[in-house]
Amino acid sequence: MNIAVCLKPVPDVKLITYDLNTDSLQNVSYVPDSRDIVAMEEAIRIKERLSGRVAGVVVGPPYADALLRTCLGMGADEAIRIWDPTFDEFDAYATSTVLARFMSKLNYDLVLCGSNSDDEESGFVGAGIAEQLGMPFLSRVVKLEVHPEKCSVVVERRLERGDRSVLTCPIPAVIGVEKGLNEPRYVSLGKQRSTLKIEIRKVGACELALERADVKPLTKHLAFSQVRPRLKKGFVIDSKLPASERVALILSGGLKKIEKIVEKKPQDLARELMDFLTKNRIV
Amino acid sequence: MKGGGVCVFMEQVEGEVKEKSLLVLCEGRRLAERIGEELSIIILGTNLKALLPQLSHHAVSNAFVVENDLLESYVPELYTNILAQIACQHKPSVVLFPKTVTGSDLASRVAARLQRGLIANCKEFQVRENGQICVWKPICDEKVDELVTFVSEKPYIATVNPDFLELEETEQQKEIRIIDFPVKIEENSVKIQSVAFIKADPKTVEVNEADAVIGIGKGLGETSHLKVIENLADLLCAPIGGTRIARDKGWIPFSRQIGVSGKKISPKLYLALGISGSNHHVEGIRDSKIIVAVNTDRNAPITKVSDLVLIGDLCEVAQHLTEMLRARNTESEVSKK
Numbered sequence: 001m002n003i004a005v006c007l008k009p010v011p012d013v014k015l016i017t018y019d020l021n022t023d024s025l026q027n028v029s030y031v032p033d034s035r036d037i038v039a040m041e042e043a044i045r046i047k048e049r050l051s052g053r054v055a056g057v058v059v060g061p062p063y064a065d066a067l068l069r070t071c072l073g074m075g076a077d078e079a080i081r082i083w084d085p086t087f088d089e090f091d092a093y094a095t096s097t098v099l100a101r102f103m104s105k106l107n108y109d110l111v112l113c114g115s116n117s118d119d120e121e122s123g124f125v126g127a128g129i130a131e132q133l134g135m136p137f138l139s140r141v142v143k144l145e146v147h148p149e150k151c152s153v154v155v156e157r158r159l160e161r162g163d164r165s166v167l168t169c170p171i172p173a174v175i176g177v178e179k180g181l182n183e184p185r186y187v188s189l190g191k192q193r194s195t196l197k198i199e200i201r202k203v204g205a206c207e208l209a210l211e212r213a214d215v216k217p218l219t220k221h222l223a224f225s226q227v228r229p230r231l232k233k234g235f236v237i238d239s240k241l242p243a244s245e246r247v248a249l250i251l252s253g254g255l256k257k258i259e260k261i262v263e264k265k266p267q268d269l270a271r272e273l274m275d276f277l278t279k280n281r282i283v
Numbered sequence: 284m285k286g287g288g289v290c291v292f293m294e295q296v297e298g299e300v301k302e303k304s305l306l307v308l309c310e311g312r313r314l315a316e317r318i319g320e321e322l323s324i325i326i327l328g329t330n331l332k333a334l335l336p337q338l339s340h341h342a343v344s345n346a347f348v349v350e351n352d353l354l355e356s357y358v359p360e361l362y363t364n365i366l367a368q369i370a371c372q373h374k375p376s377v378v379l380f381p382k383t384v385t386g387s388d389l390a391s392r393v394a395a396r397l398q399r400g401l402i403a404n405c406k407e408f409q410v411r412e413n414g415q416i417c418v419w420k421p422i423c424d425e426k427v428d429e430l431v432t433f434v435s436e437k438p439y440i441a442t443v444n445p446d447f448l449e450l451e452e453t454e455q456q457k458e459i460r461i462i463d464f465p466v467k468i469e470e471n472s473v474k475i476q477s478v479a480f481i482k483a484d485p486k487t488v489e490v491n492e493a494d495a496v497i498g499i500g501k502g503l504g505e506t507s508h509l510k511v512i513e514n515l516a517d518l519l520c521a522p523i524g525g526t527r528i529a530r531d532k533g534w535i536p537f538s539r540q541i542g543v544s545g546k547k548i549s550p551k552l553y554l555a556l557g558i559s560g561s562n563h564h565v566e567g568i569r570d571s572k573i574i575v576a577v578n579t580d581r582n583a584p585i586t587k588v589s590d591l592v593l594i595g596d597l598c599e600v601a602q603h604l605t606e607m608l609r610a611r612n613t614e615s616e617v618s619k620k
Contacts, residue, residue: 013424016426017426018427025427092401093394093401093435116387116403122403122404123387123388123403124401127394128391130395131392136475137359139387154478158384160383160492162483162488162492164480164481165479165480166481167476167477168475169474169476217400218398218399218434219434221429221431222431223429224428224430225429227421227425227426227428228407228428245587248587261586262592263581265595266595266599266602266603269577269593270603270606271603273575273577273591273593273600274604274608276591282495282519282552283519
């Protein structure tokens with residue numbers, strides 16, 4: 001089983017803040033994307049079961065090396081970083097083009113990636129690679145079984161409200177994984193250090209025969225802002241209410257007011273609740 | 284009217300348009316008004332013409348209706364092919380998808396097929412004086428908003444987050460012109476086969492994915508009372524979540540904590556048992572459709588956000604309700620026989 005895992009370093013979403021004064025993002029420290037690292041873990045588990053090779057592929061500037069070292073520490077056989085100084089502006093489409101071009105010459109049986117990233121959450125790269133390589137694509141995968149003898153995979157895909165659908169498709173395929181597929185292993189400092197001897201393969205634009213026009217982004221970043229308010233309808237605060245309640249209303253975002261307070265014997269209360277639930281077609 | 288218009292992909296299940304799609308349709312209408320173009324919908328499935336009257340109050344001009352038995356449920360390759368065909372022939376300016384499981388999956392596939400930019404999880408559209416469409420979208424776990432624009436050819440493809448929107452119907456009714464669209468459905472292009480569908484088990488489902496959720500708080504009192512709540516949860520098909528205190532006492536695991544430091548939920552019913560309703564908790568339940576609180580304190584803050592407040596002992600109420608639900612279930616079973 002020859003597996004490629006596409007990864008991306010993302011800013012730690014727990015730490016990142018927006019600074020109004022400088023109009024920029026602060027506390028940007030890059031960490032592995034949580035779903036991508038799950039994809040890497042899954043690839044290594046498949047390799048351990050069925051033997052084969054796992055390659056971690058990143059499109060990014062030199063700071064992405066740290067992510068690849070983590071992959072190597074986890075047990076990846078190869079680490080590849082694709083970057084070229086001419087790649088200045090990049091979006092998901094350009095990334096998928098570069099990755100697809102890189103993979104087109106190598107016969108991977110499976111391409112794994114995160115279903116969407118922690119920062120942009122567009123979930124495009126998997127679909128983009130699959131389309132350009134002509135492979136089937138499955139997103140939001142929470143369980144993955146590989147059947148090399150049948151040349152197929154069986155996956156569970158996460159739907160809304162906790163439902164799952166079970167799907168099968170032939171390999172080679174592109175699989176976008178969700179958190180919950182597995183628990184990524186811990187990479188100890190010793191292991192991480194031992195990977196320093198392994199060289200990360202660097203691939204440039206010429207090697208992939210990519211022209212500037214090939215990797216033209218299709219979306220463009222314009223600005224950042226602090227979180228803008230939701231577009232939901234505003235609410236009018238009743239000026240007759242006491243100040244404390246008005247403050248509470250503002251804090252709670254103007255949640256609807258109570259309809260009914262009932263004070264009765266428990267049995268009647270239960271009856272009341274039952275009627276209410278029946279009326280609202282919940283039971 | 285000039286230009287290709289705004290197209291909204293509508294999801295439907297068994298003859299009903301999904302509410303999230305309607306919310307996105309409202310946003311599509313606002314966008315169409317601002318860029319001065321027509322609003323159209325794309326809908327795929329079976330028996331669709333019957334559900335078009337549901338959309339008469341949304342100023343929809345055209346409907347691309349594709350009916351085929353193969354399209355009854357979401358088949359990624361077929362849906363992608365059809366949307367790509369519509370986009371190529373009718374050249375809309377913008378195609379919007381609801382940010383749902385199906386919508387997001389389909390949007391990325393269509394964008395990849397048409398080689399167009401995709402902006403996901405849109406919050407707010409801005410139309411500049413030169414007609415350029417810009418989009419605000421939250422990034423990094425909704426910590427920061429980013430303004431993005433399309434630099435590709437039209438159609439622009441975007442998924443819109445319905446959680447940011449509210450339903451708004453027009454007063455005027457509008458006749459929808461159905462565009463019967465001859466599509467090529469290539470069955471042999473389907474590589475992904477569906478094997479089975481697994482319905483969620485309410486007891487193990489995450490609190491943020493369930494339709495009904497029971498929340499417990501300090502008012503539960505003792506761990507032994509948990510049994511009563513569990514019985515009720517079984518009958519209501521609801522997972523049990525709760526407040527920080529419930530977690531500290533070991534009644535619920537961390538994955539079931541609801542609030543600012545836990546999960547944000549949006550069920551149809553939230554039954555708050557013995558929860559006072561501190562801001563930290565209320566922040567996590569504000570998107571619930573109906574909130575019912577059972578509490579001994581009629582001045583608890585939770586009463587301010589509830590649709591129904593019952594003043595009484597939660598264990599007794601839960602017990603009686605359990606019995607009633609049981610009685611009703613046996614009744615309906617008997618009547619079935």
